[in-house]
Structures are given as C-alpha cells and as structure tokens.
Amino acid sequence: MSNRKHNFSAGPCTLPLSVLEEAQKEFVDYQGAGMSLIEMSHRGKHFDAVANEAMVLAKEVFGAPDDFSVLFLQGGALLQFSMVPMNLLGANDKAAYVNSGTWAKGAITDAREYGNVYLAWDGESDNFTRMPLSNELQLEENTRYLHITSNETIGGIRIHEWPDVNVPLVGDMSSDYMSRPIPWRKFDLVYGGVQKNLGPAGMAVVFVRKSILEHTNRNIGRYLRYDIQEEKGSMFNTPPVFTIYMLGKVLKWMKAEGGLQAMEHNAIKKSGLLYDAIDGSGSFYNCPVEVASRSHMNVVFRLPSEELEQKFIAEATQSDLLNLKGHRSVGGCRASIYNALPYESVAALVDFMQTFQKTNA
C-alpha cells in the first residue's frame, strides 16, 4: 500500500501490513468454507484450529514455561485490575503495588475494592519519571503478590530491573507485551491488553501459573474466575473470535521476524535512534524520564514551549507522521513505537525532528 502513513498511536496502533493484507484476502470466504471466519461457530473445526494455534504461539513466542496456562479474556487489562485481586487475594492476605504512574494507579484503585492493598513503592514524588530498584521496595508480612506495571504508556517509563523479592510477582505488561524476555520464575501471573503489540483491541492475554489455580477464590461470577476460564480453554462463553484470529497472525509474524529476541533488538534500535536524537538536540527536545527507566515503546519528549509542541505536532501530521500528541493528562509529545512500527517510521520522525529544529530553534 503506497499511501500508508507513519502511525505513532499509543494503541490501538500499527499492525504488520502483511497481516492486514492476509486478513483482508480471507475475510469474506475463509479458506473456501463458504463463509467468513467471524460467521463460524466457535466450537467448529476452523476456529478451533485458529484458537489453538494462537494459544500455542503465545506461549512459544513469549517463552512461557509449561507450568503456565494462557487465557484469552475480554475486558482488556482494566478488567484484570479487578480479576487479579478477586481471584488471588484471601481474607488474611495483603497485596503490594508499585505505584509507577497512571496505569498502576488504576490497578491500585480497583484492587482496593477487593482486599488489603498497600504501596511497596510510590513514584509520585518523582513525578513518575523513574521505576524503582529492588532495594527500594518495602514489603510487609503476608503479602500474596507484588503487582508491577512493566511499562507506563503515559509516563514513558519501563521496569529495567525485575524486582528481586520473596513474594510472587503479578505484572501488567500491556504496553510492552512480548517485546523482551521476562523472568517467568518470579511471576504467578502476567497480563496485558493485546491492542498495542499484539493485535486489534478487545482482549487481554493472561498467563497464569497453573499451581495457583487450586487456591483461587470461588465465590465470584464464573466469567471472572481464572480456574474456570482455564478449565474451559477460554471458551466458557463465545470468545472474541476475530481478535484471537488476528492475534494468531501477529504472533506468526513475530515468529517469522525472529521472535522475542528480534522484537527486543528492534525496540532497542528504534528507541535508541529516537532518544539519541532527543539527547543530541542540545535541549531543544527534552525527555523528562531518568535514562535507565526510559521506555522502549513509548518515547515521551517536550519542546521548549507548548506553542512549539502544537506546531510540531501539526506539521508532523502534515508530513504523514501521525498521533504524536502526548496523553492529555501530561501534555507534550509521545511517539509510540510498538513491535510492528517499522524502523523507517522512526527514521522519518527523526529526520522531521531535525528539520523542525533547524527552522524553529
């Protein structure tokens, strides 16, 4: 497609063009079945194959060990903010949370409805410009889990040192999902919405350690129970067929591109190019985030004034560099450069930034 634009949206966002074209081709008549995949029973052989492949690939691409099950659940990461404490927190347990920004705060707010929650670390006083080191985390007795947000989409920070603590981790990985390896042995549960690195919006992928499912709470509605969803292979009710289908295609693309290693390599390369341009601009562009905590997915930066930021975003848009506005809660600029965003898009942005600086410095 010749007129494809550079799309720096924070999510939903750029998907691999080859995936889109393939899905388009088979959209009306799936594999000669005489109907679309989205018209088929989710218990039939076609979708069964699609769902199985997506589940196997999700574990394979992310390197999840055999003692984890993968669940496909509706409601995005936001519903997981409730489901995690609903399922995991017992009456005598506490849950520890790292308050690293907007998304962590959301997880904390919802968890407080379902149990005893405290902050193991609070980044508010640093204005959420960095992630904590392990030795800064304060854990109390009877802590069931420590909840972390691996990447804050709005603040543009990421966990660079996985917590070294003696309680299981639960991780919201929505905005850097499957962009780097993770230390599985530390985790009881990993979750994230798919609408950034993995596919179209409408689902969360949850990896849960099988052994904890024996001890999760039972006195909750069945859709919300991890044990039931696992037992039913995420088909307790009609699953989001199209989203699972597209997830499978994106995972296949990731595997063909070289898997998690390649994704991480590209993320370092793309974000490095952009941070170098920012740092090399003599403070015309400025990233407020502590260097070690800088996100490889969401690169936030400011210009000398809000007027220049507006001009920058407007002129970038005219140059087909889209969705560079920072989140409304923090302002500034943000380039989200997820797995499927081509290197060429980042290079085009850096070119534009340099030209813009020359004209406006």
Next chain:
Amino acid sequence: MSNRKHNFSAGPCTLPLSVLEEAQKEFVDYQGAGMSLIEMSHRGKHFDAVANEAMVLAKEVFGAPDDFSVLFLQGGALLQFSMVPMNLLGANDKAAYVNSGTWAKGAITDAREYGNVYLAWDGESDNFTRMPLSNELQLEENTRYLHITSNETIGGIRIHEWPDVNVPLVGDMSSDYMSRPIPWRKFDLVYGGVQKNLGPAGMAVVFVRKSILEHTNRNIGRYLRYDIQEEKGSMFNTPPVFTIYMLGKVLKWMKAEGGLQAMEHNAIKKSGLLYDAIDGSGSFYNCPVEVASRSHMNVVFRLPSEELEQKFIAEATQSDLLNLKGHRSVGGCRASIYNALPYESVAALVDFMQTFQKTNA
C-alpha cells in the same frame, strides 16, 4: 460470492454479505487514512464517528427511549450475569429469576454470588419446553428486579407474553436481540451478546435506564460499574474497535432493510415456514416446544431416531446446509435463523427436509 453456504449456526453466525464485503474493501486502508481502522486510536475522529453512529443506531433501530443509555461492554452476556446483580442488588434486596433453561440457569448461578436470589418460576419440571405466563410468576417482597431470558438458544423457546409484574424487568436478549419490539417501560436493563443478530463475537450491548445509575453499587472494580461506563461513553478503556465498527454496519443494514418491523416480519415468515414443515411432516419431524413458546430464532426438532438425526445432519452438510446439530446438552437438530440468514436458506432447508423424509420415512 457464488459458493456461499447456508449457515444455521447458533452463534457466531451468518452476517449480511453486503456488510462483509464492505468491511473487506476498507479493511487495510480506512477511508484513505493510510491505515486500518483497527490501527487507529479509539480517541481519534475516525473511530469516534464510528462509535457514535453505532450507539445512535442501536437506540434508533431498537426503539429505545431517551431515558435509556446504551453501553458497549466486553465479556458477552456472561459477564452481565455477574454485573447485573453486582450493580443492582442492595443488601436488603432480592432478585427474582425465571428459570427457563440453560442460559437462565447461568444467570441464576452467577447472581447467587452477589445477593439474595430466588426463582419466580421454574420450567425444569416441564423440561424447559415453554415460557411462563404472567399469572404463573411468584414474586416476593423487596424484589429489586425480575430477570428473564427472552429466548433460550438451546431449548428453542421464547417469551411470548412479556411479564406483567410490579417490579422492573431485566432481560437477557442475546439470542433474539433486536428481532422484535419490546415494552421498554417495563425494563430497567436489557442486555445481550452481539454475536447472533448483531455482529461478530466480543461484546455485549447493554441498555440501562439512566435513572437507576444514581443508585447502583459503587464498591466494585471500575470496569464493572455501569455508572462509570455510562459516564465514559463505554470508552473507559480501549473498546473492542472492530466489533463496534461491524455492529454499526449491521445496524445500518437492518435500518435499510426496514428496521425492527422488517426483522420481526422476516423472523415470523422464516420460522413459520420451518415450523409448518415440521408440523406437516406427520410426526417424522417433531418440535418438542409448546406452540405458543416456540422461538423465532432457534428452531429445534427431532427425527424418529438418533441414527436418522445423524444421517440428516450429515446429508444436510453435503447439501451445503451447515450447523444443524442441536446443542450437545440436548441432542437433536437445531436451525438457528437469525436476522441476517436469508429466507432462501430456510426454503432450501425445507426442501431438503421434504426430500430426506421421502427417502427415509
């Protein structure tokens, strides 16, 4: 498409071919934007227009009065089984349920986790072959709502007389959603999954009476709160973009076809053709459902033996009449004939039934 098959799936199921073809055409590059709709920010102007149109059309096509809000929520009808009592049931309330079959039972099971629940009527002793009349419903004091399932997908029965009671109704309408007018004044809340009459799987549409949102429970996770979802226009978090987009297209198709009246007219015509064929077969085909309660969406029928049923389904499949197997929990045959299934498909099925009878009677 010349090789399109007759698809009697209970859901996901047949969608209008024109809708599929239109979506295919604009799948990779949406309206010349240089990206797919599923790659766009859900806060951007393109999706904003799509979501608004779908919301307006949902109310318009279904004839919902102004004092109802429409919500697009993930998790299907099954998550509503929990959300309804979570939000609506106070500590001193009771909830009455009509036990009309498999889906009602599910709603009852989940509601029991969240409050005081009793059965206003139980169809189990009739083997779920009919719906109750109003004078059969037994309501207790302090009943917050009476929950009904307007159509049981598996049993093939539908409510033919809307309950005339002095408590608000809550209705699960998943399997006959927007196929007939409903008495809105009786309802506080109407919900249903979209994957039968309205679009691809992955969402429930919920109509909620605005005035009750002042009194819903607040001590629950935010995704699960009707008041928050309403205040945020169902965009508290990233919505299922593609499902909403397709829902809008299906609603537009419904409107162009003549709206709810036409849908009801067609449903009566299609189901009538099929029930006439069954009733006129001299008991070769047999529908176990009481005549007044017969579903216009899911037509269940038996043959003289299970062997003949298997043969019937196998030979129908070879004649491109697909997915006629009854639900595994009840056996037999079932033809689901939702809004988008053409009359010609039902006519082809009836032809096949007559031929099959001649050969096998």
